[in-house]
Amino acid sequence: MPELPEVETVKETLKKFILGQTIHKVEVRRPKIVKTNTPEEFNEILSGQKIIDITRRGKFLIFELTDVMLISHLRMEGKYFYRKKDEEFDKHDHIIFYLDDINLTYHDTRQFGTMHIKAKGDELTTEPVSKLGYEPFDENIDRDWIKKQFHKNLSIKALLLDQTILTGLGNIYVDEVCFRLRVHPSTPGKELSHRTDEIIKHSVDVLNKAIALGGTTIRSYTSHEGVTGRFQNELLVHQQKGKECTVCGTIIEKTRVAGRGTYFCPSCQK
DNA sequence: CCCGTGCCCTGGCGGC
């Protein structure tokens, strides 16, 4: 489940391998992944385009090409694989980009990922990226506006998962932020809005630490073939059910909050 | 508008 740190890791790795290469052909094997075009259009538009830069906004990857922008969301299990020219494709390689010296494939077991093509200049101002709120480390972050959003009648977990308020946190990192705040994930946001600065600070810390370690690897997710994140060793509550809390020794429990599997320490997080 | 639920989709896993 790639969240901001995993997408950042993917972006950096992709840049090393494919920056400057030209897309010669694109094969769309699962049309529904491409939201803005038919497979024929997608190939037509992207063929001949050079990969100039790759950036990220929230959990979206943004490929700057010669004439257009390609936006990619990995959702739960999306990955990019580098395949040698003579290598066979996998049944979950849904979109194949034929580049100069390798084939780049978009691999997604559950087919939840999405791609959009946008005109240059529209990539941040139109959906889906335009709906995103602030990244926690955005220097222009509007703390008063964030605080106001926390007054909604939702749990802190639901609010932190809402990408239109803060963007970048997903299920893993929200649990970690709640633990660092010492609050139960089901605590109403309005009871915590006075701690907005602290919430942002913990979000920044968790995300930055995870980025520094190449993200977290859980189950099937790897940043690309052969590379796994090391932040999984730093998780204090997520996926730690049955283990002792690093602070107080109480056994970590799992419950359900905001429709998501949620891990917490019943003694640190009341 | 607000908020909860279900859906998309496949593979892994627990239970029998």
Next chain:
DNA sequence: TGCCGCCAGGGCACGG
């Protein structure tokens, strides 16, 4: 060993 059903969840559609 094999099969069945549940679970994982980001973002969105839908409905009360």
